[in-house]
Amino acid sequence: MVRSVIIGILAVALIGTGVWGYREHQEKNAILINAENNYQRAFHELTYNIDLLHDELGASLAMNSKDRLSPSLAEVWRITSAAQNDLGQLPLALMPFSKTEEYLYKIGNFSYRNAIRDLDNDPLTEEEYDALKQLYEQSGEIQAELRKVQSMVLQDHLRWMDVEMTLASEDEPLNNAIVNGFQIIDEKVGGFAEVSFGAENAELATNDEQIAENLKGKSINEQEALQKAKAFLDLKNTDGATVTESGEGLAYQAYSLSIPDEKHGTDIVMDITKKGGHPVWMLNEREIDVQKISLNEAFENAKAFLERNNFENMQLVDSKQYDNIGVFHFAGLLDNVRVYSDSVVVEVALDQGDVIGYEGFAYLANHEEREQVKPKLSRKKAEEYLNPNLEVMEHHLAMINNQLEEEVLCHEFYGVINDDTFRIFINAENGAEERVEKLANAEPVYRNEE
Numbered sequence: 063m064v065r066s067v068i069i070g071i072l073a074v075a076l077i078g079t080g081v082w083g084y085r086e087h088q089e090k091n092a093i094l095i096n097a098e099n100n101y102q103r104a105f106h107e108l109t110y111n112i113d114l115l116h117d118e119l120g121a122s123l124a125m126n127s128k129d130r131l132s133p134s135l136a137e138v139w140r141i142t143s144a145a146q147n148d149l150g151q152l153p154l155a156l157m158p159f160s161k162t163e164e165y166l167y168k169i170g171n172f173s174y175r176n177a178i179r180d181l182d183n184d185p186l187t188e189e190e191y192d193a194l195k196q197l198y199e200q201s202g203e204i205q206a207e208l209r210k211v212q213s214m215v216l217q218d219h220l221r222w223m224d225v226e227m228t229l230a231s232e233d234e235p236l237n238n239a240i241v242n243g244f245q246i247i248d249e250k251v252g253g254f255a256e257v258s259f260g261a262e263n264a265e266l267a268t269n270d271e272q273i274a275e276n277l278k279g280k281s282i283n284e285q286e287a288l289q290k291a292k293a294f295l296d297l298k299n300t301d302g303a304t305v306t307e308s309g310e311g312l313a314y315q316a317y318s319l320s321i322p323d324e325k326h327g328t329d330i331v332m333d334i335t336k337k338g339g340h341p342v343w344m345l346n347e348r349e350i351d352v353q354k355i356s357l358n359e360a361f362e363n364a365k366a367f368l369e370r371n372n373f374e375n376m377q378l379v380d381s382k383q384y385d386n387i388g389v390f391h392f393a394g395l396l397d398n399v400r401v402y403s404d405s406v407v408v409e410v411a412l413d414q415g416d417v418i419g420y421e422g423f424a425y426l427a428n429h430e431e432r433e434q435v436k437p438k439l440s441r442k443k444a445e446e447y448l449n450p451n452l453e454v455m456e457h458h459l460a461m462i463n464n465q466l467e468e469e470v471l472c473h474e475f476y477g478v479i480n481d482d483t484f485r486i487f488i489n490a491e492n493g494a495e496e497r498v499e500k501l502a503n504a505e506p507v508y509r510n511e512e
Contacts, residue, residue, distance in 0.1 A: 101152060101222030102215075108148035109212045113502075115141045115169070116205045119198040120500035124449055124484045130495045131186075133465065135177035142170035153222060161252040162204070169197055203250060211243035272427035274314035279338025287317040290339040291332060294371055295417075297321070308333065316342060323348065335426070341371075344420040350386040351413040357381060360388035360410035367408060367417045368392060373425075376406070382502070386412045387419075393460075394425075396432055400460040403428035403469060435461070435471045437490035444473035447493040448486060452477035462487055464496050472496055 118141060122134045146166050172193065176186065186194070214220060220240055282290065284305040292300050303321040315336040320329045323346055332344035361381060368376050373392075379400060380391040387409055394404030409419030437444075441457055448454070456476035464470050472487040487497040 098221055098223050104148045104151035105215070105222065106212070108145055108152070109208050111141050111145040111148060112201065112205050112208055115145060116198065116201040117500040117502070119194065119201055120482055121484065121498045123194060123198055124452065124479055124482075124486070124500065125495060125498050130498065132177050132181055134498070135173040138173035139170050139177060142166050142173065146170070161248045165200075165204075165251050169201075172197070200251075204247060207243070207247045207250060211240060211247075214239050214243065270313040273335075273342075273423065274312075276427055276430065277314060277335055277337040277340065279340070281336050282334075282339040284317060286339060287319065287334045287336075290334055290341070291319050291321060294332075294341050295321070295330065295344070296370065332420075340422075340426055341420065342422060342426065346416075346418040348411075348418065350411050350418075353386045353412040355412055355415045357383055357388050357412070360412055360415060361390055363415050364388070364390040364392075364408040364410050364417065367420075368406065373406065379405075383412070388412055389419075394429065396461070397434050398459065399435065399471070400458055400474065401432070402460060402462045432461075437471055437473065439473070439488075439490050439493060441473055444488040444490065444493065445475070447488050447495060448475060448477070449479070451479050452484065452486070453479070455483075459490070460487065462496065464489075470496060476501075 115138065118134060118138050122131060122138065125131050125134060146163070149163060149166070176190065218239070222240070224240075288300050288303055288305055291297075291303075300321050303319060306318050308316040308318050316333045317336065318331070318333055320331050323330050326346070326348040328346060328348040330344065330346045333342040334340065335342060361378060365376075365378070375395040376392040377395045377400060378390060379393045379402070382389045390408045390410070392406050392408065394401040403424060405424040407419070407421040408417060410416070411418045437459060445454060452475070454475050454477045458474040460472050460474040461469055462472055471490040473490055475486045475488065477484055477486065483501045485497075485499045485501055486495065488494070489496050
């Protein structure tokens with residue numbers, strides 16, 4: 063009897079120890095996963111901000127009006143600050159990376175000093191303009207190297223926790239692909255010619271208050287929301303779907319839906335507004351196989367998707383391919399004028415051609431009946447306000463929001479300076495240079511060398 067009791071006590075103790083050990087292991091894993099996720103987020107945000115920095119420096123070079131140059135330089139300063147913040151969140155403290163940090167500091171200091179000065183009375187000197195050119199070229203080199211590191215991280219599923227352990231081990235030479243990549247970047251920056259600094263994107267970015275004010279239609283219940291989703295996605299059934307009310311924090315009320323995609327073993331998630339039952343966004347994060355259809359075929363599918371859902375007079379204004387996904391940006395069309403405020407984005411998988419993503423924030427916030435508008439300046443007259451070095455390749459009329467968030471009619475020009483393409487909006491009433499954007503060049507394909 064005593065023996066049985068002792069065995070029972072030991073068994074309970076053993077089970078308790080196992081449960082405790084398992085919980086400790088789970089908590090440790092949770093901490094490591096959280097740290098890894100934070101590192102990955104900071105790294106990919108750094109890569110994104112360096113892309114933005116290169117584009118904004120290029121846009122500054124293409125500008126022909128001083129009143130637009132100051133905001134662009136201020137944006138360069140903001141992006142540089144964000145990139146520095148991203149760097150500070152990566153586990154690189156034990157690794158020499160001072161040259162790149164110093165480089166970002168110099169760009170930020172240069173852009174800030176020139177953004178706040180009166181460029182009308184004190185314009186950039188030739189020396190400072192040459193410095194801007196050098197910064198643009200050098201940022202492009204950093205962008206290319208950083209993209210190579212990002213490609214390795216994504217293709218080989220590299221972990222930043224391994225970087226932290228490699229740096230902490232103090233073993234020489236450091237054998238880690240990420241560490242080696244960042245060392246190459248720092249060495250490249252150290253080899254840049256010293257820049258002489260002289261004397262000491264938007265319609266899609268909209269807020270939920272605008273959506274709340276612009277929503278039309280009667281309120282719907284959860285079952286009606288599910289029927290709206292079924293029709294929007296052209297589904298045969300919505301078996302197993304869940305519908306919940308969105309939490310606090312939004313100015314408008316919405317339903318969040320999760321609908322099983324049995325074909326791919328994933329879930330389609332989306333939001334639909336209570337008022338009017340309007341789809342806000344949709345995403346199906348399924349695995350995408352090898353590309354089987356062209357980007358043009360995918361565009362036709364995206365266009366058909368919008369037409370089936372009663373989006374009238376929409377015109378494709380931009381398309382990009384990311385891996386095996388086509389991303390299509392459509393704007394509303396009013397009497398041959400592009401209305402960029404009425405924008406939607408559709409994502410199409412290039413393996414099966416199905417729509418896997420939709421985003422309609424801007425459309426919900428801004429779509430309304432508008433009166434026909436005509437330009438005061440002709441196209442020929444508007445071209446006189448462009449940078450004389452720009453070779454115009456394409457022209458449209460477009461409605462955009464200016465810096466004061468006022469909707470203005472513009473001449474939209476696509477043009478080339480050297481090997482870079484720019485989109486420039488000239489106010490159709492007064493010739494003001496409302497916006498200058500450097501368009502992304504064709505993405506190089508990075509492959510790891512065996």
